[in-house]
Amino acid sequence: MAIIEAQSLTYKYPNSQKPALQNINLKVEKGEFVVISGPSGCGKTTLCRCFNGLIPHFYGGELQGEIRVNGLNVKEVSTAKLATQVGLVFQNPENQLFSLTVERDVAFGLENLGLPPQEIRRRVDWALNLVGLSGLKDKPPFELSGGQQQKAAIACVLAMQPPIMVFDEPTSFLDPLSAREIFNIIAELHAKLDLTVIVVEHRLEFLTAHASRLIFMDEGKIVLDGKPREVLKEASESFSGKIGIPKVALLHRRLTLQGISLGSTSLTVDELAEPLRRMLHP
Numbered sequence: 001m002a003i004i005e006a007q008s009l010t011y012k013y014p015n016s017q018k019p020a021l022q023n024i025n026l027k028v029e030k031g032e033f034v035v036i037s038g039p040s041g042c043g044k045t046t047l048c049r050c051f052n053g054l055i056p057h058f059y060g061g062e063l064q065g066e067i068r069v070n071g072l073n074v075k076e077v078s079t080a081k082l083a084t085q086v087g088l089v090f091q092n093p094e095n096q097l098f099s100l101t102v103e104r105d106v107a108f109g110l111e112n113l114g115l116p117p118q119e120i121r122r123r124v125d126w127a128l129n130l131v132g133l134s135g136l137k138d139k140p141p142f143e144l145s146g147g148q149q150q151k152a153a154i155a156c157v158l159a160m161q162p163p164i165m166v167f168d169e170p171t172s173f174l175d176p177l178s179a180r181e182i183f184n185i186i187a188e189l190h191a192k193l194d195l196t197v198i199v200v201e202h203r204l205e206f207l208t209a210h211a212s213r214l215i216f217m218d219e220g221k222i223v224l225d226g227k228p229r230e231v232l233k234e235a236s237e238s239f240s241g242k243i244g245i246p247k248v249a250l251l252h253r254r255l256t257l258q259g260i261s262l263g264s265t266s267l268t269v270d271e272l273a274e275p276l277r278r279m280l281h282p
């Protein structure tokens with residue numbers, strides 16, 4: 001059974017005419033690492049809100065079709081119950097941090113679950129260790145850098161041990177170096193833990209190498225869905241003006257069109273450089 005399954009999912013926010021999601025059909029299997037991309041306003045965040053029940057329970061509006069998360073019907077199950085299944089990390093970590101110390105922030109959600117103190121302690125230490133923040137646990141979150149704050153926000157969600165983690169543009173407020181660190185942490189968590197990971201992101205050049213699947217959305221619909229290489233190949237042929245295709249994939253395509261045979265679409269600069277080097281220095 002798929003861990004996330006949406007069937008003919010269509011959604012309209014209250015008082016809006018146009019659906020933000022239109023006829024979404026999506027199956028995500030346990031353990032997948034899915035990257036979702038697409039132009040601003042195409043419905044990525046809205047889809048994430050359906051995964052953890054913020055839609056329809058918090059936003060209201062009109063949700064048609066079906067969505068199930070780990071077997072639970074999102075329309076019928078409370079957001080509290082869904083929060084144990086889906087952890088959502090937002091763009092802006094400041095929205096997720098409000099305590100006087102990093103440690104208190106990570107403990108907060110666990111206290112709400114009513115866990116015993118020694119289990120809370122164990123999970124807080126475990127989560128902070130996984131994101132590399134153990135040394136900063138007594139710091140006030142507002143004193144941390146943006147990248148450290150996002151790591152703290154990830155620890156907050158991780159400590160709840162949900163089987164599914166969803167990251168909605170987790171690096172859009174970060175510099176490229178911190179962004180890369182966050183992507184590495186996400187990839188490491190996916191590899192180490194038994195997690196299903198969904199990342200909404202436009203900086204594809206760092207991320208697609210880790211992903212098992214890439215989805216492009218446009219105007220509330222899923223327009224491409226498949227293995228990253230294949231999706232990037234298709235996207236660089238037909239969608240390049242519209243969505244942020246990594247430069248390396250576009251260059252790969254241009255070189256291929258010039259008659260340089262490079263094999264399947266390169267996901268990273270190293271992958272593209274390798275056959276070129278061999279051509280130049282056979």
Ligand SMILES: Nc1ncnc2c1ncn2[C@@H]1O[C@H](COP(=O)(O)OP(=O)(O)O)[C@@H](O)[C@H]1O
Pocket residue numbers: 013014016020038039040041042043044045046047059
């Ligand atoms: N809270 C909201 N109320 C009404 N409309 C919204 C709300 N949030 C998003 N929308 C609209 O839904 C559409 C999809 O937005 P969103 O899911 O935020 O896109 P993305 O995350 O891909 O940028 C847009 O047209 C946006 O204006």
Ligand SMILES: [Mg+2]
Pocket residue numbers: 044045046168169
């Ligand atoms: Mg968004």
